[in-house]
Amino acid sequence: MTTSTPHTTPRGDGADHTVAEIAQQPAVWREIGAALAGARAGLDAFLGPLLAEKDLRIVLTGAGTSAFAGEVVRAALARTTGRRVDAVSTTDIVADPYACFPEDVPTLLVSFARSGDSPESVAATRLAEQVLHRVHHLVVTCNSDGHLARTHREHTASHVLLLPAAANDRGFAMTSSFTGMVAACLLAFGALGTDDVEAAAAAAEHVTAGGLDRAIDTLLARRPERLVYLGSSSALKGLAQESALKLLELTGGALVAASESALGFRHGPKSVLNARTAVVVYVSNDPYTRRYDLDILTELRAGLAPGSVVAVSASPDGLPGDGSWLLPGLAGADDATLALPAVITAQLLALRSSLAHGIRPDNPFPSGEVNRVVRGVTVHPLPG
Incomplete structure (x- = not known):
């Protein structure tokens, strides 16, 4: 997946990245659709045996926008797979893992992450492994160099689904990364088809074209x-x-x-x-x-x-x-x-x-009180 951010003349209002990343989304979805069609065999080899287990629980996780990606796809995945699907944020998992994994059942943890470098991203996957006897990981991320992708790339119980480089938004807010991860997850589980991608992209182009x-x-x-x-x-x-x-x-x-x-x-x-x-x-x-x-x-x-x-x-x-x-x-x-x-x-x-409001969208918090990748989180060891 090699989509690049469209070249635009600098605007001078601090919105260059955000504007381009909103506009490029239909193209990014189409590229994700084509790439996943080519990677179908590997995905099916990973997901097929898991989805065959009737007591499988699928947990969709992430923080902030990434958590909301799980909320958006949850019901569609439940209908498509016929399995229990829950959306649980990484922030909840890190703070109270036993409440988030109350039943020790076979679990597929689907982790959404733009960078994969937020402190809770890897911590949530590790805590799942501590609390559960059987857990597999599907990592949906935009950053091949992120901590989450590097941690799970070589694990036999994990599969990393990497989005196009353009989906790793350079602007502060998640735009392409959000919709890219939603589209990729729906495609991976068969809840979205090629025709659906094209219909969504055409409707989006109606909006992005004015x-x-x-x-x-x-x-x-x-x-x-x-x-x-x-x-x-x-x-x-x-x-x-x-x-x-x-x-x-x-x-x-x-x-x-x-x-x-x-x-x-x-x-x-x-x-x-x-x-x-x-x-x-x-x-x-x-x-x-x-x-x-x-x-x-x-x-x-x-x-x-x-x-x-x-x-x-x-x-x-x-x-x-x-x-x-x-x-x-x-x-x-x-x-x-x-x-x-x-x-x-x-x-x-x-x-x-x-x-x-005279704010620069690519960096609405220039003093750093809110950051693109969350800082200041101490992940404490789980007792026992």
Whole structure:
């Protein structure tokens, strides 16, 4: 996998990497799809015997954005494999490994990591090996030189799935790395096919080519001080979490961001709403779940100012009122597939909000209080 970041003339606003890495995502997904098709035999040889075990537990892990990648793919992998699939962050595993691995069953730990150098990345894999008698590792990473990849490259119980070099984002926030890892994991387990990759890439190109620029500018022209992302299905709730994090990161915390499910939002989190709040609802493609998304859209649009509630959807069916951002060609897609182009709308919102606040998106924390690779974590030895 050799995709390179597109060459662009320096912008002078500290956004060169972030802009290029958002725009390149459709090309990166296509390259990942082609590469995994060529590596299918090796993947099947590793995954096949594990997936044949009926009591196998698959644990998807990572920290921050990498943890949300697991949330996005969890349900799709469970449906495809017929196995128990849980998303558990590395930060939870490191802090309380016995609670995260309460049953000593055969386990496949799928580790998502952009750099693989975060202190918790390798620690989580080691703790799993201490707590469990049988654990295998699938490492999905963007950095061949990272600690995680180097640790597991030669292990017979491990398989390292390396993404294109371009997916190892040089900007502060994870963009290509997030969607690349999501696409790679779905492809690895057969939850995403070549046609799905192409449909997601085409929808994403609609967004990156400016198809929603005017709509995004209209929302930001309201100068929201708070932005809420809602998603009801497992995949879209994970997407909402990642979207809120992108806004916090790229604006250096200047904008308040929150996420919830449509139903969960009414149970207290709705308190965040005020006259300067904007809401983005990711509308599920599942007909049953979609009803709850449409209900919250109707309710919020009745109570908030016109134009402050946006629906991101693959289909216009049932959407109340105006303010819908449509992703073409994905009306029948699984929500995990829909999440790939949908997150680009959040990335662009975060990017433009960052620039509007005079922040440099490639490095929104120049004083180093928040870092691209987490620092300052001491991993303590597990007793016993």
